Amino acid sequence: MTDEQLAKEIANGIISTGVEGGFNSVSRSSAGDYPSMGVSQWEGIGGRGDLLLSYIDGGAKFAGRKYSDIRYNGELEELKALLNTPQGQEAQRILLSQDCLDRYVPQLKRVPTLDDSRCFIYAGIWCPTSEYVVRQFLTNRCNRYNLRSLETIKDVFKNEYYIGAGVGEVYKEGYANRAENTYYYVAAIDLTTPYGVPVYGEAGNGR
Incomplete structure (x- = not known):
């Protein structure tokens, strides 16, 4: 191969x-107050997590934000739904590959x-x-x-x-x-x- x-x-x-999780997985990173997302737990403000979000329409809303901020504003389910859209899943497949x-x-x-x-x-x-x-x-x-x-x-x-x-x-x-x-x-x-x-x-x- x-x-x-x-x-x-x-x-x-x-x-x-x-x-590592499902397409719609979102949790607080053990390394800091930022979201850990998706099938490969992309994370980090300004890092791999924000790169993933840049590939998804509407992802900019969550880029550069702390996990606690997203949770406090009641937006975790919105972020999970965004990651689980066909475009969100495809972005994760591409980046993971x-x-x-x-x-x-x-x-x-x-x-x-x-x-x-x-x-x-x-x-x-x-x-x-x-x-x-x-x-x-x-x-x-x-x-x-x-x-x-x-x-x-x-x-x-x-x-x-x-x-x-x-x-x-x-x-x-x-x-x-x-x-x-x-x-x-x-x-x-x-x-x-x-x-x-x-x-x-x-x-x-x-x-």
Whole structure:
């Protein structure tokens, strides 16, 4: 698969599994008083959040504003509805695919032995947590685990990612659930018809 194809499928996976949120998700960022929005939790006043809003008609109303301001004025539902319009959804798809192509794919291509398409997509769906952490996490384990096996890579994330990410036991169960759900999604997607990738389980070696 090409970089563009991998980026597209990673974006589809992030959206389909809802691991970062839905198209109409809006919450207060843990990093500051500004909204965190959509399927990739775009955030930051003057940053990625405002860039997303610039692609949507009516988005300028919410650009550069604090989350508390939007909430205090009773406009959260209006912002959610705007993000969930066809134009809002398409803007999120475009920006997420570009993020995957510009950021996630290049980082993952630096991981030795991460060359199986399904395993690459699986790892890519974790990249919104931090593409740098995912890359280092897998690089540190490539000599101990078979990163060409989807089931193996699922178990690695399930059992060890909370340690590698340095988030502690509080995230252990959540990451374990995310690992399982992501596995079932990636194992089931059709990569054969569009890309000629063998059906999962028919390529040997856990692939």
